[in-house]
Amino acid sequence: MNKKHNLFPYIRRIAFSNSLDTCITLFILLAVFLLSTITIKWLLFGADWAVVIQNYPLYAFGLFPADQRWRPALWLLLLISLTIITLVGPRWRWLRKLLPITWIGVIPLGIVLLSGGLGLLPVASRYWGGVTLTIFLTTCSSLLAFPLGIILAIGRQSDLPLIKFFSSIYIEALRAVPLIAILFFGQLLIPLFFPIGVEINRVIRAVLAFTLFVSAYVAEDIRGGFQSIPKSQEEAAKALGLSKLQITQFVILPQALIIALPALTNQAIGLLQNTSLMAILGLVELLGISRSILANPLFIGRYMEVYVWLAGIYWLICTVMALLASHLEQKVTIEKLTIKN
Amino acid sequence: MRIKRYRGLFIQVIVSTLFISIVALFINNLSVNLLRAGLGLNFSWLFRSAGFALAEHPLPYSPSSSYAWALFMGWLNSLKVISSSLLIATLIGFLVGFASTGTNTLLRILSKLYVTLIRQTPLLLQLMFWYFVGFLSIQGEIFSPIKGMLSLSNQGIILSGINLSPEFSSLLVGLGIFTAAYISEVVRGGINSVPIGQWEAFRSLGLSENDGLYKIIMPQALPAILPGLTSQYLNLAKNSTLAIAVGYADIYAIGDTVITQTGRAIEGFLLLLLSFLLLNLIISNLMELLNKYILTYKQR
Amino acid sequence: MRRFLVGMASMSLLLGGCATTSEVNQSRLDLIKERNELVCGVSGKIPGFSFLESDGRYQGIDVDICKAFAAAFVGNPDKVQYRPLTAAERFTAVRTGEVDLLSRNTTVNLSRDSSGGNGLTFAPVIFHDGQGLMVKRNSRINNINGLARKSICVGSGTTTEQNINDAFEAISLPYTPIKYQDLDQVIQGYSQGRCAAMTSDRSQLAAARSSFASPKDHIILEDVLSKEPLAPASLGGDQKLSDAMRWVIYSLISAEEQGITKDNIDEKLKMAKENSQLKPLRRFLGVEGDLGEKLGLDNDFVVKVIRATGNYGEIYDRHLGPDSDVPIPRSLNEIYTKGGVHISPPFN
Numbered sequence A: 001m002n003k004k005h006n007l008f009p010y011i012r013r014i015a016f017s018n019s020l021d022t023c024i025t026l027f028i029l030l031a032v033f034l035l036s037t038i039t040i041k042w043l044l045f046g047a048d049w050a051v052v053i054q055n056y057p058l059y060a061f062g063l064f065p066a067d068q069r070w071r072p073a074l075w076l077l078l079l080i081s082l083t084i085i086t087l088v089g090p091r092w093r094w095l096r097k098l099l100p101i102t103w104i105g106v107i108p109l110g111i112v113l114l115s116g117g118l119g120l121l122p123v124a125s126r127y128w129g130g131v132t133l134t135i136f137l138t139t140c141s142s143l144l145a146f147p148l149g150i151i152l153a154i155g156r157q158s159d160l161p162l163i164k165f166f167s168s169i170y171i172e173a174l175r176a177v178p179l180i181a182i183l184f185f186g187q188l189l190i191p192l193f194f195p196i197g198v199e200i201n202r203v204i205r206a207v208l209a210f211t212l213f214v215s216a217y218v219a220e221d222i223r224g225g226f227q228s229i230p231k232s233q234e235e236a237a238k239a240l241g242l243s244k245l246q247i248t249q250f251v252i253l254p255q256a257l258i259i260a261l262p263a264l265t266n267q268a269i270g271l272l273q274n275t276s277l278m279a280i281l282g283l284v285e286l287l288g289i290s291r292s293i294l295a296n297p298l299f300i301g302r303y304m305e306v307y308v309w310l311a312g313i314y315w316l317i318c319t320v321m322a323l324l325a326s327h328l329e330q331k332v333t334i335e336k337l338t339i340k341n
Numbered sequence B: 001m002r003i004k005r006y007r008g009l010f011i012q013v014i015v016s017t018l019f020i021s022i023v024a025l026f027i028n029n030l031s032v033n034l035l036r037a038g039l040g041l042n043f044s045w046l047f048r049s050a051g052f053a054l055a056e057h058p059l060p061y062s063p064s065s066s067y068a069w070a071l072f073m074g075w076l077n078s079l080k081v082i083s084s085s086l087l088i089a090t091l092i093g094f095l096v097g098f099a100s101t102g103t104n105t106l107l108r109i110l111s112k113l114y115v116t117l118i119r120q121t122p123l124l125l126q127l128m129f130w131y132f133v134g135f136l137s138i139q140g141e142i143f144s145p146i147k148g149m150l151s152l153s154n155q156g157i158i159l160s161g162i163n164l165s166p167e168f169s170s171l172l173v174g175l176g177i178f179t180a181a182y183i184s185e186v187v188r189g190g191i192n193s194v195p196i197g198q199w200e201a202f203r204s205l206g207l208s209e210n211d212g213l214y215k216i217i218m219p220q221a222l223p224a225i226l227p228g229l230t231s232q233y234l235n236l237a238k239n240s241t242l243a244i245a246v247g248y249a250d251i252y253a254i255g256d257t258v259i260t261q262t263g264r265a266i267e268g269f270l271l272l273l274l275s276f277l278l279l280n281l282i283i284s285n286l287m288e289l290l291n292k293y294i295l296t297y298k299q300r
Numbered sequence C: 001m002r003r004f005l006v007g008m009a010s011m012s013l014l015l016g017g018c019a020t021t022s023e024v025n026q027s028r029l030d031l032i033k034e035r036n037e038l039v040c041g042v043s044g045k046i047p048g049f050s051f052l053e054s055d056g057r058y059q060g061i062d063v064d065i066c067k068a069f070a071a072a073f074v075g076n077p078d079k080v081q082y083r084p085l086t087a088a089e090r091f092t093a094v095r096t097g098e099v100d101l102l103s104r105n106t107t108v109n110l111s112r113d114s115s116g117g118n119g120l121t122f123a124p125v126i127f128h129d130g131q132g133l134m135v136k137r138n139s140r141i142n143n144i145n146g147l148a149r150k151s152i153c154v155g156s157g158t159t160t161e162q163n164i165n166d167a168f169e170a171i172s173l174p175y176t177p178i179k180y181q182d183l184d185q186v187i188q189g190y191s192q193g194r195c196a197a198m199t200s201d202r203s204q205l206a207a208a209r210s211s212f213a214s215p216k217d218h219i220i221l222e223d224v225l226s227k228e229p230l231a232p233a234s235l236g237g238d239q240k241l242s243d244a245m246r247w248v249i250y251s252l253i254s255a256e257e258q259g260i261t262k263d264n265i266d267e268k269l270k271m272a273k274e275n276s277q278l279k280p281l282r283r284f285l286g287v288e289g290d291l292g293e294k295l296g297l298d299n300d301f302v303v304k305v306i307r308a309t310g311n312y313g314e315i316y317d318r319h320l321g322p323d324s325d326v327p328i329p330r331s332l333n334e335i336y337t338k339g340g341v342h343i344s345p346p347f348n
Helices: A007-015 A019-046 A056-061 A070-088 A092-113 A130-157 A162-175 A179-194 A201-228 A231-239 A244-280 A286-295 A305-338 B001-037 B067-101 B105-119 B122-137 B167-192 B198-206 B209-248 B251-262 B263-298 C002-016 C021-025 C027-036 C061-074 C090-095 C159-170 C181-193 C202-211 C239-258 C267-272 C279-284 C292-297 C301-309 C312-320
Strands: B150-154 B156-159 B162-164 C038-042 C050-052 C080-084 C120-122 C127-136 C151-155 C178-181 C197-201 C217-218 C226-230 C233-234
Touching: A007 C217, A019 B105, A056 A070, A056 A130, A056 A162, A056 A286, A056 B105, A070 A092, A070 A130, A070 A305, A130 A162, A130 A201, A130 A244, A130 A305, A130 C181, A162 A201, A179 A244, A179 B209, A179 B251, A179 B263, A201 A244, A201 C002, A201 C120, A201 C267, A244 B001, A244 B122, A286 A305, A286 C050, A286 C181, A305 B105, B067 B209, B067 B251, B067 B263, B105 B167, B105 C151, B122 B167, B122 B209, B150 C197, B156 B167, B162 C159, B162 C292, B167 B209, B198 B209, B198 C181, B209 B251, B209 B263, B209 C181, B251 B263, B251 C090, C027 C239, C038 C061, C038 C090, C061 C080, C061 C239, C061 C301, C061 C312, C080 C197, C090 C127, C090 C233, C090 C301, C120 C178, C127 C159, C127 C202, C151 C181, C159 C197, C159 C226, C178 C181, C181 C197, C181 C202, C197 C202, C202 C239, C233 C239, C239 C279, C239 C292, C239 C301, C239 C312, C267 C279, C267 C301
Parallel strands: C038 C080, C151 C178, C151 C197
Antiparallel strands: B150 B156, B156 B162, C120 C233, C127 C197, C127 C217, C127 C226
């Protein structure tokens, strides 16, 4: 079908098929037009972007010492280039094989680059902030929550009543409580549960709190995966003489993970957004540093600009994460198909 | 076989000992630390007078009321904002869900845009936006199509005589619009789970799109929608605790104030947990009732 | 067997993490020295007192006080970890040991200071303030009675909140408090017209007003609702730390009384070393005697403090003086010889 030739009837079919549709379409077009003119006018003429432009380093790296800023910058750059390489899909097989290892290795590398050591000047975690801290919290917490969630999910499916009981209690309790309460606990109450003198770094406590919270949700997602696998598979594996552990490890878990993959990536995106809650509890991640900037007498009242800027950044990061996730899903399904064939 | 059973027992004993000893260790440390700060666990402070005023309280309240009453007001405020934004979210969510499965392409694109924009930005940012940019920056009174019925200003929403504060309104709008994006996805999933043949069937019977959706498709989609809807409602309840960022006195905000004033962090935290548990129980029980009702309705 | 050993090892590790009651008596000061760093709770959002500069550093009076403490305790004013705290979480943070001390616009009062209340101990006052109200000039409100039934923007978890409450109860008029977590939100709420008035310490009102587009459109009412003596605070029952804090503040005031500044401290030190008859100066600067040791500090802690921050007057001028962004007249905050109330007991 020649689309160009049939453009008019095509538009007519999709947007003006009856009178009600026509009304809706015209109304939407009008609203979109008005809204976009107002927005563009504000973006170009109304807004004062000094609050954004003068504080780029703060948004990106927080209070990281100026002469050491290349370290978080390098880490972020590495993450960006890895993302691009993964999305484009390199031509060379060796590079493709290297990718998963690089993705896992990028996290310890980030810790070393941020905290120092190995010949780098040590930088205490209180200087971490901005986008760097947001991404750090997200990657570390998801990396820790993933295995913990798997263990909890297996625990909940277990035949051993006590273990099942403990896992269920944990999962249900954490899912019933709002995240901010757990973060409050992690920031202000955890020290009460440790002997005086034992001090756990504040960022680590935030990572722990996020991990505890997210792992309960991850466990539920994976359990959903478990339940969608037919019982016959387990019986077949048993007939082959595999032990219970082997069945979980080689038969059930890989399939459950593939089924749970979309839900899991949604958890990761949700986690990134939820790191903004730390702004209420005093960490200077992206939203927190922005609130501090807004308190500077020079920039008081420039809420609109900052919020629009922040929304843009969060939207960009989340969209990139969603793209990566759908890429991963495609890849996994293709691999599954090739195995079947 | 016997060895296997013993092994299971052994693992359980090990795990539970470990678990119990960690808990005991924490409790030991907690009591030592409380001792150090000169505090024991007690709840008698709950009945002392709170000494702070509240902007919004559904029942009579004054600064001389007790801490317990103040916390109860907070809980009621939470219940108020949760139930009303739940209604808004459901309404918008279903409408957007229908739009994204409907025939108008422009509407489909628009609802897709709405869902990505809302789902890819943090709720906390959205709430601050609605409050500081959305409501507070309104100059004068705008949008009063019917004088005295509905008006918007930086003093909030006035809806046929009922005055809603800007704090409540922005929370209502923010939570409603945020949750609606998620609900619309649940609805879309539910509608898409109905076999395409059903659509063709009612169309060939000459039913209009709206009638078909309402009478044929939705009754089949609802059982698939309800569980997702329940979990979205529970999320909404949990997210309502972000009220503290826009100055609305919900249970978490008041709990926070009470903890600061009394220094009773552990007791205050336990009360907070208890109140969330109560909210959760109410929502999930109501949804279960609804579920049962729909199932029996369908069977009839 | 190996499993058993691993189990035993982890159990003993757990037991090692057990707190014992003997730790009840350890001073926080020893912990700070051991850590070689001070964890200082600040606001981070109050111009003139502590706020974040575009270059990523905290600035203000409260921040300089932290630096003075760090110079005295660990010998280096830069060994401070600033922890921004909201008003509501600050006491919990001290109580749980999340911060060593507060230098965060905190008003001294009986319930906060007492063991039956918040259980804190306060250092000497570093800034005498009073709570006031700011309204728009064109609202024609000129005293607190004019604010009846109006909404007032206020920071939550502060004495401000209680004072405004008391003030309205005293005149038996109702009002509506709109509570925010941070001062910048209070300012925003007020400037965008959510409330008819905002209430806070008068220094903060002045700072907020100077940041508005047209400061002349806002007036600070004459009513002073309360005394607001602001002071650093630490957990009660830790005499070693609170004594050290107290005398660091006194050293700042005493230095101003004696005319010792950041610029002339080395000169004064040289003078003290060369002239054995200048007994008070020699004791003050730690050339003679063991005043510092008695506090658990180095004997020359005063020298370190003044080198780091200058005396009290210098700190004040840097952040609130006539040339600063937030000019506030010194009035009550002068030293006693110039008609103010700051005075230091003798260093004997």
